[in-house]
Amino acid sequence: xxxxxxxxxxxxxxxxxxxxxxxxxxxxxxxxxxxxxxxxxxxxxxxxxxxxxxxxxxxxxxxxxxxxxxxxxxxxxxxxxxxx
Numbered sequence: 001x002x003x004x005x006x007x008x009x010x011x012x013x014x015x016x017x018x019x020x021x022x023x024x025x026x027x028x029x030x031x032x033x034x035x036x037x038x039x040x041x042x043x044x045x046x047x048x049x050x051x052x053x054x055x056x057x058x059x060x061x062x063x064x065x066x067x068x069x070x071x072x073x074x075x076x077x078x079x080x081x082x083x084x
Contacts (some may be wrong), residue, residue, distance in 0.1 A: 004010055039045055043056040052058075 046055050
């Protein structure tokens with residue numbers, strides 16, 4: 001069995017096409033990084049309930065927290081809400 005595993009024809013049969021575990025691993029890594037991004041940068045998530053009760057109130061109108069903005073220029077927005 002070991003001789004079959006070390007045979008060059010057997011090894012080359014796997015190298016002819018990309019293995020599926022590379023794509024599955026890349027997709028899983030990308031999904032994990034996206035969830036980590038959401039957990040750390042989204043104002044809807046509050047990790048410290050004692051220190052930061054309402055993190056969404058500390059964001060200004062010029063702060064961008066979205067992952068991708070199609071046509072939003074946040075530097076030109078004016079503040080239209082009251083301070084809390």
